[in-house]
Amino acid sequence: MTRLRPAAAAAPALGVALAFVPLVAPHNITVLNLGFFTFLYVAQGLAWNILGGFAGYVSFGYAAFFGLGAYTTALLWLHGWTPVLTFPLAGLCAAAFSLVVGVPTLRLIGPYFSIATIGVGEAMRILMLNLDNITGGASGLNLPTTVPSKGWFYIASLVLAAIAYATASWVRTSRLGLGLAALRMDLDAAETLGVRTALFKNVAHVISAFLVGVCGGLFAMYFQYLHPDNVFSFTESISLVLIALIGGLGTIWGPILGAAVFFAVQDYLQTSYPTFHLLVYGVLLIVILLFEPRGLAGLAARLAGRRRAPAPVALAPPAPGTVAPPSTPGGGS
Amino acid sequence: MTSSPLVLEHVTKRFGGLVAVENVNVEIEPGKITGLIGPNGAGKTTIFGVISGRFAPTAGRIVALGHDITGWSPHAICRLGLCVTHQIVRPFPDLTVLENVMVGAAFGGGARVAAHDARREAIAVLEFAGLAVRADQAASALTLAQRKRLEIARALATRPSVLLLDEVLAGLTPSEVVQAVTLVREICARGITIVMIEHVMHAVMNLSHRVLVLNYGRLIADGTPADVTGNREVIAAYLGTGPQEAHLWPAPQAQDAAGGPAQTGEETLHD
């Protein structure tokens, strides 16, 4: 994990190359829009992966952070703030909420944590839908229409993706990342070696929630209209899960590949209803779990002939001779 | 104030209706190897669990390295300088041998250690433990003896003052036992206090300066290896008779238990 991988320069190079697109094709709205969404979800996928892949806690409730970030930006914007200046606050709001939710729920193990996050995510959506005076309730919130160009949004989104990439890479090679990997593989053993598992889990959660919150803020600025069923939706949450999983859980390239494919698929499959791509993704998910748990990144590594697979995987079975995880929700801690 | 790095006062642990450990009082001597033996189910691993913070005692107190650590979390206890190994080894399967030890080095006791410093320390520990050549292998690829060695190395990397070893010799071949015993001696020579649970009698009697015997959760003997092997109650506990029937057995001669390697797993109190 602390070794420099040959491909380490590839992502920044790609990022720089992509930055030239708006200069080359400033009026190609389709490409700029596609780029915007792809980078936004690359950022979110990379962020989600810090908790989901590195620490192994698969959350189905990240829409709560996206939505909170979006509404923070929206409300401040309506009160006269410059949208871009609201982004740190959007992130902070999401991060604060992640602490409130994370401290109790991260004590649960694996699948129970995941189920709890579904509950929290959906509860947030319903609560937000009912807070009419703040969120505009069922009729949504209309935002000012004076915004920068599509080219600007493309670059802003790319910058967010770059920040997320840098953050995830840093976490992975840091002491925090080592601790997260250890606690993912064996929480009790990590504890006996001095890893403050509860603290690290929550730190990972807060960092990733912050990033997703900022993404929400940028989205609010772009879309200029917010509705709880949009930004707090279960579909938003599961998109992140799917992107990271299909791309390759716990890898850096995973969410990048996953988001690219996700939006390519979504764009290509323009059919009568907006979630058809989820069908494809459901099938892909099953196929990945059956045959290549390391996702697209793992597949790419296999094709490239790497002898050692990219990074630890949250789904691999425990090695023989190690203790199986406990079957109660509270686990050992 | 005692100079003992580990003191148990009236430690009791109950699981529901089962009393696993009952009123254990002991002061561990610094810098020495203390053996902890007893029949299966006597509560030895449970005591380790209580000391290491895995569970809180039902009653009693544990004082380690000048602090009352009763009820502390495992990571805090490790950072204080007390580390435990597991009876069933638990290497981190997807990390390399080096990375496994780095976890111990990065998060163990003393000042906070950054990732690259942890790497250097881990390499040093691996060399000491004789695993340096395997540093980049996946931990899941090791043999049992190597994994046990890794478990010890990892714990050692946390810079402990007290090391609790839980059956590190179980399942090893006779020559592997000899190597492991040598390693334990070398660790003690560095000034680390060791408490070891063992069933391989010749080894634990050979290594220990002092032996504690547990039966049904209670401490039934505490002394030198020679004292303990001659103790009727201990013999009765291992052979399954109650202490009241100990008079049926002839009084054994006090044996110097520094014999040669016996077969693994065979509990020999005499040669």
Added chain:
Amino acid sequence: MFTAQNLISICITSILTAGLYAIMSYGLAIIYGVMKVINLSNAGFLMLGAFMTQVYSQTWHLDPIAGAFLNMPLFFLAGWAVYVTLVRRVRQALPIASLLMLFGLWLVLQNVALTVWGSEDQSIITRYTYKALSFFDYRIAVTRLVVFVVALAVMAILHVVLNHTYVGKALRATVQDPQAALLAGIDTERISALAFGIGTAFAGFAGGLMTLLFSFTPDFGAPFQLKSFTIIVLGGLENLAGVTIGAAILAFAESFAVLFMRASLQNVVAYALLVIALIVMPGGVASLFGRRS
């Protein structure tokens, strides 16, 4: 609002709802109990059960109750197939893998349904959909009563099967201690496949019954999925009898909550209870009273 009559009325509604909730959650409970797998596709089969019942109703004018019973063998086979082809392969991986796989299956089921039937509200109207019985001063919808009675009957049959047949006992044994069951000669793999089949059959059955009470879309399984999970956690995760307790607690909590808050927030009760139950009492309500080991 807090009149005695109103409160009793709410109690009656709660009891009737509890019956439905119990039958809806049994499938999940059996699957979880036998193999510790969280079946997120339960909602998908619930939804499919509703749609299939509609198909029977439209094609053969079959009453939804009959349709629900017809679903049972069909969904049993489907569940068995799902276990054998999908779940069995990921059982030895971490538990999160099976959860994710069944989640993928749920996505597939949901979106296939959307493709086939579209996203509009569907419902089945029978001769007795709008009828109500008068019981002293209370009016009880016939549909609710019928669902309750049928659910109760099926649960009684389940109780007999679990306690008095070899298969039932093997199932309960595997729930209590899979290793011991294996040693006792029980083919736990077959029992697992059986359990998955039964669980799916119950989902299809419950879905059919629910057409009498609700209108449905391909998305409608989601809140019920979480409610089912809340129920089995409240009842004690490995306790099949606890499902009825959990169902009752949730039904009563939801019904009485409406006295204090907006009806549109009703589902939040289930979600809140779920999170609280998972954190505070993973052994279910019983663990609050009994001793935990």
